[in-house]
Amino acid sequence: MTRPSLTWHDQAACRNAPEAFEGPGPKADARALCQVCPVKAACLASAMIEEGPDDEQCRWGVRGGLTPGQRAELSRIIRAVPTQRRPTEDPEDPEDDQ
Numbered sequence: 001m002t003r004p005s006l007t008w009h010d011q012a013a014c015r016n017a018p019e020a021f022e023g024p025g026p027k028a029d030a031r032a033l034c035q036v037c038p039v040k041a042a043c044l045a046s047a048m049i050e051e052g053p054d055d056e057q058c059r060w061g062v063r064g065g066l067t068p069g070q071r072a073e074l075s076r077i078i079r080a081v082p083t084q085r086r087p088t089e090d091p092e093d094p095e096d097d098q
């Protein structure tokens with residue numbers, strides 16, 4: 001019986017190909033793997049959360065199909081989008097701010 005997958009890491013296309021992500025320089029092999037990875041979105045979301053909004057934050061390696069520079073640019077784009085309240089929130093209700 002096969003053990004069920006517990007996390008998105010278990011389904012990562014790169015889990016058996018770490019060499020594609022090692023060393024300096026362009027990572028064409030890594031990015032090609034990411035393009036067919038079934039958990040690309042989860043991987044990118046995880047990277048964006050872990051790396052945070054700080055442009056000076058150390059970003060390295062290809063994650064979610066994006067280079068560190070591309071993720072930094074994505075972070076800047078996300079921060080430039082105005083935040084909006086969800087339609088169900090009541091701006092007068094202090095409970096909605098929690």
Ligand code: SF4
Pocket residue numbers: 012013014015030033034035037038039040041043044062063064065
């Ligand atoms: S998207 Fe790329 S870096 Fe992320 S888990 Fe998949 S193959 Fe690995």
